[in-house]
Amino acid sequence: EPEVTQTPSHQVTQMGQEVILRCVPISNHLYFYWYRQILGQKVEFLVSFYNNEISEKSEIFDDQFSVERPDGSNFTLKIRSTKLEDSAMYFCASSEVGRQDTQYFGPGTRLTVL
Amino acid sequence: EDQVTQSPEALRLQEGESSSLNCSYTVSGLRGLFWYRQDPGKGPEFLFTLYSAGEEKEKERLKATLTKKESFLHITAPKPEDSATYLCAVSAGTASKLTFGTGTRLQVTL
Numbered sequence: 001e002p003e004v005t006q007t008p009s010h011q012v013t014q015m016g017q018e019v020i021l022r023c024v025p026i027s028n029h030l031y032f033y034w035y036r037q038i039l040g041q042k043v044e045f046l047v048s049f050y051n052n053e054i055s056e057k058s059e060i061f062d063d064q065f066s067v068e069r070p071d072g073s074n075f076t077l078k079i080r081s082t083k084l085e086d087s088a089m090y091f092c093a094s095s096e097v098g099r100q101d102t103q104y105f106g107p108g109t110r111l112t113v114l
Numbered sequence: 115e116d117q118v119t120q121s122p123e124a125l126r127l128q129e130g131e132s133s134s135l136n137c138s139y140t141v142s143g144l145r146g147l148f149w150y151r152q153d154p155g156k157g158p159e160f161l162f163t164l165y166s167a168g169e170e171k172e173k174e175r176l177k178a179t180l181t182k183k184e185s186f187l188h189i190t191a192p193k194p195e196d197s198a199t200y201l202c203a204v205s206a207g208t209a210s211k212l213t214f215g216t217g218t219r220l221q222v223t224l
Contacts, residue, residue, distance in 0.1 A: 004157075031210065043158065043201065043214040056209050091157050100210045101146045105157035 002026040004106035006092050012112045013082055021077045021109045023092030031100045032075045033093040034067065036060070037108075043091065049075065050100075082113045116141040116206050118215035126221045130191045135218045137202030138184040145205040147185050148212065149178050152199045161187075161200075192222045 005024045013019050025032050034046040048055040049067055066078045075094075079086055089110050093103040117140045127133055139147065146165050150158035162171040164180040171178045175196065177188040187200055199219045203212040 033211070035212075042216045043203075043212075045211040045213065048209075048211055056211055058211075089155075095210070101205045102148070102160065102163050103210075103212060104160055105150075107157045108155075110155075 002028075004092055004094055004104055006090075006106040006109050008109060009107065010110045010112070012114065015084060015113055016081050019079050019082055019111065021079075021090050021092075021111070023075045023077075023106055024073050025075055025092065025094030026096075026104060027073075029094035029096045029104075031055075031095040031097070031103075032067075032069070033095075033103060034077045035091045035093065035105075036088040037091065038088045046077075079111075082111075084113050087111055087113045116204060116213040118202055118204055118213055120200075120202050120215035120218050122218060123216070124219040124221070126223065127189075127192055129193055129222055129224050132188070132190045132192070134189070135187040135200055135220070136184060137187070137215055139202075139204050141204050141206035141213075143207045145207070145210070147180055148203045148205070149176075149185070149187055150201040150203065152201055152217065154199075158201055189220070192220075194222045194224060196220065197222045 007022045032049040037043045047057045047061045064080045068076050089108040091108045092106045095103045119138045121136045149161040152158045162178040167182045179186050199217040201217045203214045
């Protein structure tokens with residue numbers, strides 16, 4: 001069964017450093033999303049991406065964040081200068097055309113900012 | 115602002131003891147209501163999508179129902195492997211972003 005995959009599973013970084021989180025969405029899906037979940041809190045929407053551009057973004061997704069689809073299979077989230085409060089699980093999700101509301105999530109990347 | 119409230123926060127059942135989880139929502143123009151299962155340290159696993167009041171979906175021991183204000187996830191004769199956090203989410207208006215509730219943490223014991 002097709003799955004969303006994410007790398008790395010765990011990333012530890014120093015405050016102020018840049019990190020790139022990587023995702024490979026399900027192959028025939030064209031809608032892509034990033035969410036995050038701070039420990040013990042609810043899953044929060046960050047950004048949606050379709051047709052090589054951002055469709056929607058939340059207040060959390062400020063200038064420190066960016067997304068990119070560098071090739072036909074990868075989808076990345078970059079945090080330019082990490083803060084302590086960026087520590088969270090980051091989930092990538094994807095959905096198919098015609099059923100874009102039904103999103104399939106990856107296993108997540110645990111980001112720890114020291 | 116879209117809001118999703120789930121209750122109870124935690125539920126402990128014995129194997130075979132059926133129960134229901136509640137998800138109440140306040141949105142402007144519901145597009146869909148979604149149930150996910152989340153195991154510790156893992157990503158949400160899709161279970162059901164419901165689009166309109168009166169709709170029901172079933173999968174093994176789980177059954178999801180939807181009214182104009184809330185959704186229920188009924189668990190019939192649960193087993194220990196059903197232990198997980200169950201998340202409810204909605205999409206609304208023209209956006210496909212999901213707004214999640216805080217989840218119900220279910221523990222099923224022998």
